[in-house]
Structure formats: C-alpha cells, structure tokens
Amino acid sequence: MQTPLEAIDLCCVRGERTLFEGLSFTLKGGDLLRIGGPNGSGKTSLLRIACGLLEPESGEVRWGGESILRLKEEFWVRLLYIGHANALKDDMSAAENLGVASTLAGIVADRRQVAEALARLGLAGRENLPVRVLSQGQRRRAALARLALGAAVPLWVLDEPFTALDAKAVENVQELMRGHVSRGGAVLYTTHHEADIGAAGSRRIDLAGGK
Amino acid sequence: MIAALRCVIVRDLRLAARRSSDVLTVLLFFVIVVSLFPLGVGPDPKLLRVVAPGVLWVAALLASMLALGRVFAQDHADGTLEQMMMGATPLGLVVAAKVLAHWLVTGLPLVLISPILALQFDFPQDLLGVLILSLALGTPILGLIGAIGAALTLGLRGAGALLSLLVLPLYVPVLIIGAGAADAAASGLGGQAQLLILGAMLIVAAAFAPWASAAALRISVE
Numbered sequence: 183m184q185t186p187l188e189a190i191d192l193c194c195v196r197g198e199r200t201l202f203e204g205l206s207f208t209l210k211g212g213d214l215l216r217i218g219g220p221n222g223s224g225k226t227s228l229l230r231i232a233c234g235l236l237e238p239e240s241g242e243v244r245w246g247g248e249s250i251l252r253l254k255e256e257f258w259v260r261l262l263y264i265g266h267a268n269a270l271k272d273d274m275s276a277a278e279n280l281g282v283a284s285t286l287a288g289i290v291a292d293r294r295q296v297a298e299a300l301a302r303l304g305l306a307g308r309e310n311l312p313v314r315v316l317s318q319g320q321r322r323r324a325a326l327a328r329l330a331l332g333a334a335v336p337l338w339v340l341d342e343p344f345t346a347l348d349a350k351a352v353e354n355v356q357e358l359m360r361g362h363v364s365r366g367g368a369v370l371y372t373t374h375h376e377a378d379i380g381a382a383g384s385r386r387i388d389l390a391g392g393k
Numbered sequence: 394m395i396a397a398l399r400c401v402i403v404r405d406l407r408l409a410a411r412r413s414s415d416v417l418t419v420l421l422f423f424v425i426v427v428s429l430f431p432l433g434v435g436p437d438p439k440l441l442r443v444v445a446p447g448v449l450w451v452a453a454l455l456a457s458m459l460a461l462g463r464v465f466a467q468d469h470a471d472g473t474l475e476q477m478m479m480g481a482t483p484l485g486l487v488v489a490a491k492v493l494a495h496w497l498v499t500g501l502p503l504v505l506i507s508p509i510l511a512l513q514f515d516f517p518q519d520l521l522g523v524l525i526l527s528l529a530l531g532t533p534i535l536g537l538i539g540a541i542g543a544a545l546t547l548g549l550r551g552a553g554a555l556l557s558l559l560v561l562p563l564y565v566p567v568l569i570i571g572a573g574a575a576d577a578a579a580s581g582l583g584g585q586a587q588l589l590i591l592g593a594m595l596i597v598a599a600a601f602a603p604w605a606s607a608a609a610l611r612i613s614v615e
Contacts, residue, residue, distance in 0.1 A: 233479060236615050258479040267472025273411040274404075283473075285400040288481025 185246030185260075186210035187232065187337060187368065192241035194227045201227055202389055205241070211336070211366040212383045214359065216373065219389030225372040226266065228389070229341050232370060233263045259288045262332040263339045268325035270313045276300055276324040277309040284331050291331050299330035303354055318346040326351075329358045338362060340371040397482040398490040405494035419460045419499045420506065426452040427510045438515040445514035446524055446575035450568055453503050453528055454535060458560065460499040461539040462553055464491060465610065469547050475614060484610065489603035492533075492540045500532035520575055523584040527574040530591040531567055537595075537602035538563045544609035567594065 186208050193203035201224030209215055217225045230236040232243055234250045234257065243250045250257045270279045277296050284291045291299070300309045303323040313321060326343060338359070344352050356379050359369050363383055409416050430448045431441055468474040477487050507528055508521050516524065542560040546552040574587035 235475060235478065255481060255483055259481045261479060263475070263479055265472055265475060267470075267475070269472035269476045271404075271408060271471065271473065273408055278404075278407075282400055282404050283476060285397055286477060286480040286482070286487075288397070 185336075187370075188244045188247075189232060190242050190244065192228070192231060192243070193239040194224055194231060194236075195239045196224070196227060200239075203240075205387075205389075207387060209337070209368045209370055211368055212363055213368045214363045214379060214384045215368075215370050216384070216386045217370070217389065218372070218386055223389040225389060226341055229263075229265075229339050229370065229372060233261060233339055234258070235263075260335060261337050261339060262287065262328060262335045263341075264325055264328065264343060265341045268321050270321055270324055272314040273312055275310045275312055276305055276316070276320075276327070279313060279324060280327050280331070283328055287328075287332075287335070289331055289335070295331060299327045300324065302330045302358075303327045304351060319348060319351065322346045323351055326355055326358075329355065329362070333362065333365065333367075336367050338367065338369045338371075340369065342372055342374070344373050344375040394482050394486070397480065398486060401477075401487055401490040402494045402497075405491060406497065409494075409498040415463060416498045416502075419456050420502045422459055423452050423456040423503050424506065424510065426455065427507075428513060431513045441514040442516060442579075445511055445516045446527075446572045446579075448514070449507055449510065449524065449528065450531070450572040453507070453532055454564055454568055456503060457500060457532055457535045457539060458557060458564075460495070461536075461543045461556060461560070464495050464536075464540055464543045465547050466543075469614070474610065478611065478614065484607040485604040488540060488544075488606045488610070489599070492536050492603065492606075495540075496533050496536045500536055504528045504532060517579070520578045523578040523588070524575040526588055527571045527584065527591060530588065530595050531571040534567050534591070534595050534598045535564060537598040538567070540606040541602055541609060544606040544613060547610065547613040567591070570594070 188208050190206050192205040194201045207215065217228055219225055227236060231238045237251065245253055245257045269283065277300060280296050280299060281291065297309055300306065303326055305320060305323055305327065308316065308320065313324060316324065322345060329338065332338065343355055347355065352375065359379055363369055427448060430444065434440060434444065465474060478484055480487065504525060507525060511521060511524060539560050542556045545559065546556045549555060570587050570590050574584035574591065577587055578584035
C-alpha cells in the first residue's frame with residue numbers, strides 16, 4: 183500500500199462530550215494499528231471518522247494527501263470496514279450475504295471463492311443456511327469472511343472483530359490480519375481482547391476517555 | 394457498477410419474496426380501502442363512476458405511504474446501509490435501485506390490480522387505460538419523494554408520524570394531477586396533459602430524489 187492514510191488533528195464531539203481532540207496518526211502499508219481505551223472513549227467514532235461515515239468536528243482524514251470526504255468512492259473501494267453490526271440479512275444465507283457484500287464493495291467473487299472464504303472462517307457446510315438460524319459467533323464469522331475475499335483491498339478497518347468468536351475463530355481472524363499486513367496492507371482495529379497478533383508493524387493508540 | 398445495481402435490486406426482491414407478508418399487507422390495504430368505498434357510498438353507479446379515480450388514487454397514496462417506513466429501516470438496523478454507503482457505487486444510484494425494487498413490490502401490484510378494483514365502481518372501460526397509466530406514472534413518483542422523507546426520518550422515534558407530515562404536502566400535487574387525468578378523460582378532454590405532466594414529474598423525481606435521499610441518509614447515519 184503506497185498511499186498512506188493520514189489522520190490530522192482529529193477532534194470528535196458527541197453530544198456535549200469531547201471524546202478526543204488533537205489526535206493524529208499515519209497508517210501505511212504493513213501497519214497494524216490498534217485503538218485501545220475504555221468503553222465510551224470514542225473508539226468506534228474514531229473508526230467511523232477514518233472510514234468517512236462520520237465527519238470530525240475538526241481535522242481531516244486524508245488518503246494519499248487528499249481528503250477522504252472528497253475522494254468518496256475512490257477511497258471506499260480501497261477500504262474494507264466491518265463494524266459492530268454484522269451487516270447480514272437474516273433471511274438470506276451466509277453465502278448470499280457474502281456475495282452481495284462483495285459485489286457492492288466492487289469485488290468480483292464467484293460462488294466457489296465465496297464458499298472458500300466461508301470455509302476459511304469455519305462455516306463450511308453452513309453456507310446455505312439462512313443467517314437467522316446461525317449462532318452469534320457464526321454470524322460474526324460470516325461477516326468476517328469478507329476479509330478472506332478482501333486481500334486486494336489495501337485498508338481494513340475492523341471494529342471489535344473478535345466479539346462472540348471462539349478461540350479457534352479468533353486465531354483464524356488474526357491469521358488473516360497477519361497475512362494482510364505482511365502483504366503490505368494496513369489494518370486499523372479496536373478490541374478488548376488481550377492477544378498479541380505478532381506482526382512486525384504493530385502499534386497501539388489509547389484513547390483516554392471523554393472530558 | 395451495473396452489476397452492483399442489479400445485485401441490489403435482486404437482493405431486495407429476494408428479501409421481499411422471503412418476507413412476503415410485508416408486501417401483501419400493502420396490497421391488501423389498498424384492496425380493502427378501495428372495496429369499502431362502494432359499500433359506504435352506496436350503489437349509485439353515477440356517483441361511483443365520478444369518485445373512482447379519486448378513491449383509487451387516495452388509496453394508492455396511503456398504501457405507498459404505509460410501505461415507506463420499510464425502504465431503509467431494515468438495512469439501517471442491521472448495518473447493511475453503512476456498507477452500501479461505503480460501496481464502490483455512488484450511494485445515489487444504490488438508492489435509485491432500492492426505490493425501483495421497492496416500487497416493483499409495493500407499487501406495481503397496485504397498478505396491476507387497479508383495473509379489477511375499478512370494476513366495482515362501474516368505471517368506463519375505455520377510460521381504464523388513462524387511469525392505469527396515471528397510476529403507473531404516479532406511484533413511482535410517490536416512492537421517490539417518499540424515499541427522501543424515509544431517509545430524513547431514519548432511526549428517529551416516532552418516525553412514522555413525522556414521515557407522513559413531511560411527505561404529504563409533496564404528495565398532494567401528484568395526487569391532484571394523477572386523479573385529474575382520469576377525470577379529464579371522463580369529461581372528454583382527454584387526460585394527455587395530466588399524463589405528460591406526471592411523466593415530467595417522474596423524470597425530475599428520478600433524476601434528483603435519489604441524490605437528495607442519499608444526502609439525507611448520510612446525515613441520518615452519522
């Protein structure tokens with residue numbers, strides 16, 4: 183990933199609370215940046231700002247020197263965001279969900295690739311069940327299967343990817359993240375999971391909490 | 394891009410098919426409202442013939458308003474809307490695809506069933522064409538305008554009442570011109586003028602409403 187993501191002097195205000203201000207960081211290829219901090223300290227808001235879903239009170243996020251709010255789709259095709267919500271349709275199967283999600287993101291994936299991605303997250307044999315009947319952890323896996331198809335997308339932004347996952351699945355996801363960083367991609371994520379992903383470019387920013 | 398739009402339409406149609414009760418509610422509402430009028434107003438064919446276009450139009454308008462809340466609500470609740478916002482396709486086009494899919498499941502059935510319902514009003518058959526055409530042109534306008542309101546009120550408490558208040562004033566011109574088409578045809582003037590105006594309104598709405606909805610969605614999701 184040649185073009186770095188730069189956050190410049192970000193300030194986020196939600197309601198009356200200033201969650202953080204003067205926050206700057208740079209994320210370039212091979213970086214694995216973890217955002218830490220207690221509940222309500224603005225981790226999700228920061229990730230949403232970095233994705234362009236939320237406008238910061240002041241400051242700017244740039245991709246290759248240009249504001250992401252101006253780049254829009256040009257930036258979003260280079261971004262894979264998995265938020266708190268799994269973005270799965272209860273009435274569709276995991277395979278259908280993944281197919282739709284990747285088409286919307288501009289990733290071309292055929293049926294076999296979709297099945298392989300789901301199998302990588304341990305959902306082999308369940309890909310055609312409606313998401314409604316899957317457990318919480320299996321739904322999270324189905325959402326995270328997008329990572330297995332998103333190798334070519336340079337920037338991953340993951341909000342609490344490990345919630346509801348069992349140890350094996352956590353290891354799977356960490357492996358995907360390690361692989362992505364070693365390919366030269368960048369990952370920005372939050373987690374309360376104390377686990378060392380063990381990639382060279384690991385860094386951590388802690389948000390102190392609101393003032 | 395075309396693939397993404399087709400994917401959105403197919404997805405929404407598939408979801409509607411798997412949850413067909415939602416769709417049937419709208420159609421049933423339309424059928425019930427229209428069918429109650431001849432019973433309530435009385436069997437005078439002359440009177441029924443006069444009120445028919447108005448009744449069908451008002452019922453179609455209310456039915457489409459009933460369905461509005463669902464255009465974005467579920468996608469917003471489960472997070473898929475955010476993903477659409479960060480997709481490779483401009484959000485305005487995705488919204489247009491969603492509104493089209495929404496119309497196919499909630500608007501088109503009303504248009505198709507209206508000739509049968511018009512029988513209850515002894516509506517002259519040679520004027521049926523104008524009535525159906527006016528509904529076919531009008532209901533997508535209602536959907537497009539309604540999508541702006543639905544996007545603005547997304548995630549609010551009491552969104553339903555607010556949505557009606559927001560959208561109704563914008564629906565009124567469509568209603569007047571739409572119902573006027575069949576009236577004009579009945580009085581021998583021909584409904585062409587009204588149909589052309591409806592067509593123009595549809596083109597303008599299709600060109601601008603999705604982008605307005607997209608802007609409203611970005612505000613709502615923040």
